[in-house]
Amino acid sequence: MPADRTGRVVLLGASRTLTERACALGLETLLVTTKQAVPTVDLELVDRLVVVDSYDDKLLMPLVSRAHEETPFGACITFVESALDTAAQINEQLGLGWVSPETVALTRDKSLMRERLNTLGLCPVPARLCSSAAEALAFAEETGFPLIVKPPMGVASIDVRMARDADELAGMFADGRPLHVEEYIDGPEFSVETFSYSGRHVFLAIVEKRLLDGTFVEIGHTVPARLDDDAAASIRKVVSLCLDALGLTEGPAHTEVKLTPDGAKIIETHNRVGGDFIWELVRLATDWDLCTMTLEWAAGTAPAPSWDVAESTATSAIRFLAPPPGRVKRIFGPELLAGMPGVVKLGLFVGVGDEIPTVSQSFDRVGYVIATASDAAAVNSVCDRASELVRFVV
Template identity: 40%
Template sequence: MAANIILLGAKRFISERAWQLGARPWIIQHPERAEDWVNRQSERVLLMDYEDPALIPMLKAAHAVTPFTSAITIAEEALLPCARINQALGLPGTPLELVEKTRDKPSMRRVLDSGGFSPVQWAAVKVPADAAAFAGRVGYPFILKPVDGVGSIGVRLVHGAQELEGVLNGKSAWIAEEYLDGPEYSVECFSFGGRHVILGINVETKNPDPTGSAFLEVAHQVPAPMSPERDREVRAFIRGFLDVLGLKDGPTHTELKYTAKGPRIVETHTRLGGDRLWDLVRLTTGYDLVDMTLQWAMGTLKPLEADPLPQGGAAIQYFTPPPGRLKRLHGMQALRRIPGVVDISLMVDVGATIRPAMQSEDRAGFVIAQGPTAVQALEICQEVRQRLVFDTV
């Protein structure tokens, strides 16, 4: 019998995979984010705001007729609604209280502080005086983030009080954190009854273009090039962090900085990572995090016994061409034939307006490659990026 699951924020790739695995998904998507293909190919689609008060009563009524196994999402904005659905229907999934901690940055910092783990100086701020007091203790520069922000949107590195004019107006909540220097990594993990299996460690490359956001990620490498000693330290650190957080089951995507004082948590998410990191993990370990997440919701996922050993390396490079109207695009078909290239995808077409790369949606496309090492895979990606010509006016 097909597993009856709820999919919030479903895109084509995950709804297709759900059907292939034998699930019978209920698709719930925000009307503004709906994809025609998903709607046409799905038997049951609800185009609703995830926070609509009518949603849970409707799902309760459906659950009474055809029981669901779980609700699942890979969309950040749907994590809290998904946890509320599971709690309301008595279904397994990441507990609502835990998701709330990860979605609210001050709450997560309090959890870490109470556990004496990953010490980072921080403060909740709403007006310039709050930030000035924090800078008086910590100094400049410091990081300022929306407390519930996603995708690096709104994150800024503050070098002086003048940069806060018009930002802290008392109407929205922000968190100030000490600036953590050092390379940034992200870790893809799946937990089974409190046992945390790490499937991939990625090193991130931020946007070097001064016209865009310096916090936007433009490249990833798996496995992250690092010494065996640092690799062991990062794995132990992530396991300790998830224990302090209280996470027992399911996927997590955790970002950290490796500072002069050792690893420090940046943030975590109770979902698999974005930016096609699941492809990089699959290319290097054979394990598919999309499949695993769906199978977890279906109740068919078999626990992994140990961290898989990566074979070779994989990388993704995003395209951030000069802003303007795209007049011509040259080279993509020929570049697909370069040895090691796995996929080249464009998110723009001729005639489209390319914006400065401030957030993920502003990137023009990507290339994925694999090679004997992650460094070599990234070199292939960079060759594609250099040879792909975006002619903007």
């Protein structure tokens, strides 16, 4: 629990959603963000603004300490991946609690996380941080193929690849970067959205994922996932054990798991809300808003809920748009979605004249459709139909 429940928070990194929610809750906010991110928020919604060149904790610490002395705040929170370490350092040095720097390091570094879980015998997966092709090939001799190879501190599915043989594996080390290598876990993938209150984990949703064919890039999510009670319970159990093992006692977490014949296994976890508008899908399906929950708990304006597993009152889904690559000449169809039953929102990241890339990471997707319906089949039908109506001419 944050040490000083004041009704005030520091927001590290610009987030339109967080600033809007904080304003709606009547919280006092100090926004610390980079110059590039300033245009993304409505500055009238924040009480104080500090613009910085980077989220370097050594530069920010004196600044935030002075602000805290003048007007104490409950916690420094962020949903920006690159600022998670700094937020933890600020909270620790000011004695505010929240998430420790050690826990953030364990959640951000895939190799450290896997080492901790394996040491504790929690759904162990053979893994190694390899600095060369020779090290990776030696590991492959022990475990066999296929293997998953990814940057130890990566995000957004960037450079996540599967090595099916020795030649593929060796080629992934051509640029000399250390890479996290682990045994491939087969099975359907889900994410689990939780919020922790002084070590008590409540479960907002289990999210069903859909991948773009031939990639590890997520092309869709559905809330809640289509799981029987036993499977859902097994997933919640292993996620709870994972969060305990990593020392995550406060705030949101986004944990990716796969369901295997041997039970649920952890892929990775993060001490923030899930990206890809998952927080919005959770809100639409359960009426619980992870952004609001984070702000209220940090500021001390709301108690922990009495339930352990949120009840879904609807089904929500998102479908990302990933058309063939090329320069956009025209876009047809957005007007057809206006008033379409079930469609909540259409978002486009490109316009006429922009280049559509070949999708190899999450940032390559060019738009999305969010929808709600009574069940998973219905909501995915709406998403599929709506996404088909939006056409990009290149």
